[in-house]
Amino acid sequence: MSETFLPELPQELWRAGKLELAHGVQQSLRVIRTATAGLGQFLAEIESRGVKDLYGYGSTANWFADMAGLSLGEARPVVKRAIALNPTRALDGTEVPAVAPATAAVAAEGMVGNERIDQILEILKKLPAETSAEDRTSAEKILADLARDAGPRQLAEAEANLLAWLDPDGNEPKDPEPKEPRRELTLERRKDGFWKLNGLLDDEAGARTAAALEAYAKPRPVDEFGQADLRMKCERLGDAWVDLLDLAIACPDQPGTSGYRTLVHVTIGLEELKSGLGTACLDFVGTMTAREARLAACDCLMLPVVMNAAGEPLDVGRLRRFVTPGQRRALNIRDGGCAFPGCHRKPKHCHAHHIDHWVDGGPTDLRNLVLLCGFHHRLIHHGDWEVRLAADGLPEFIPPQCRDPLRKPRRNTLHHT
Ligand SMILES: [Zn+2]
Ligand SMILES: [Zn+2]
Structure with a gap:
């Protein structure tokens, strides 16, 4: 981060010359922008470590909103910008590069503010999908350099030129949609440890699903500290899905559970389960943090298999x-x-x-x-x-x-x- 200090306010501001005033505005802007870039680095690090594990919140934006006294609508773009400008790490530790590293460098010098950063991120989103990584990098570099001393209009012009250069033919017509079956569900585990659920339902199954989810997705009432339910609609629906799942799993007639309420095993070392530090192994699919495993094992939401240091299962x-x-x-x-x-x-x-x-x-x-x-x-x-x-x-x-x-x-x- 470059060295920027808050300009000293002259004793009597009304005596200041017009140059001094302009300089004060310029300096203050630079301090704000540099500090904002620094704040972004903290938020990106919190996002990388997993805010659920760190502070027990569903998303970094939720936590930041709570911490900073902002609405979720105000907090979300700050976090989004932080993640786009800074490298982060996925749950399994793999590095996720920044979307706009050159813009981040200019921002860290205090030379560009949120409005221009957002404009650049929007332009990058519009680049054609088949743009190569090198072309994407150089396009971002051009925009970042331009943003250093140009305004919104010059950037918009650059956008038109870049798009014409990268996508001379415009969008190709898309193939007609294939006919879909009536009920379809796919569930796949992504590299970052999240699962992607995708589905298509006929009118009847869709309406019943919506009714069942909506019933459990109502916002929590304001608690006694005046804390409202800050979850987005999609997050409330996600939690409702887990509630429905818990209900189905707890049902004694469920096939194949032989009296247990759970079908998923989590394998974990005794030390990890006790300390909540490290990782645990999830049935055939991958890993979860030991902290999550400790929670899942608490009421046997998943069936824990506890191992000693030699890798032998324990009776604990x-x-x-x-x-x-x-x-x-x-x-x-x-x-x-x-x-x-x-x-x-x-x-x-x-x-x-x-x-x-x-x-x-x-x-x-x-x-x-x-x-x-x-x-x-x-x-x-x-x-x-x-x-x-x-x-x-x-x-x-x-x-x-x-x-x-x-x-x-x-x-x-x-x-x-
Ligand atoms: Zn409760
Ligand atoms: Zn518990």
Whole structure:
């Protein structure tokens, strides 16, 4: 980062000459832009490390919005820009290069602001798909150099020239769409560890799917800290999909589960499961972080296979980690739903969280269990909230210091009146 300092304000600004004023504006702009580029580097690093693991949030934009007191609509473009300008890493550690590295360099010098950066990113998106990597790189370099001392109009002119150069024939006509079957679903695991779900449904199946998802995708009500549900619609639908899946898997008539609620194994070393550091192996498909595995193993959402250092399977907690149907019924009655303060979710959407994890010797009995919905279960595992059973045997939650400096325990009063 180049050295930029806030210009010193003259004692009496009204005495300043017009050159001094112009210089002050220029200097301030440069400081803002350099600092913005620096902020982008932090956000890109947080994105690379996985914000879910770091802070328990669904996306970097969600976390940043919360942290900076912004709306999600305000936070999202800042994060988008940060990721386009800086190299990041996928979940498996592979480097993902920046979309616009030359623009990033100019931005780091404080020579270009958000508006021109966005204009360049938009132009890059319009380059024809078959543009070679070299052509793409040199196009971006041209735009970045131009942005250093030209305005929006010159960039727009450059856009027209670049497109004419890279795509002289314009768009070719597309083949007519092939006729699609009535119900089709594909699920594939991508290199970065995310899964891509794609589907096509006839009117009847589509309408039923929409109704089922919509029912579970309603925004969470504002909690007692005034925190609204910041998830985008597509994120709420994604969470609803997982809720429906949990319901289907918990159904005792499910084929092939032989009484277990889960079909997926996660293989993990004892040390990794205890510390939450490192990685775990997911049934035939790849890896997940040990931290996620610890969460999935908590209520046996996935069946954990725990190994010792020599790679031999261990018997750890095998008998004591399953919540019996009787315990679950008692827990449903005691907590009445997600026990997190302010949460409305009903017992059927909840996991039985072990307050002391069974891998650390915590027993599977009511004094060590608490009902939590998927969202709050993740928050407890990844965030800074703590849960304990109070003297009266009911769960209470201790907010992190940043939410409540006195850390006064709180309860959910919505399920029992
Ligand atoms: Zn848990
Ligand atoms: Zn909840």
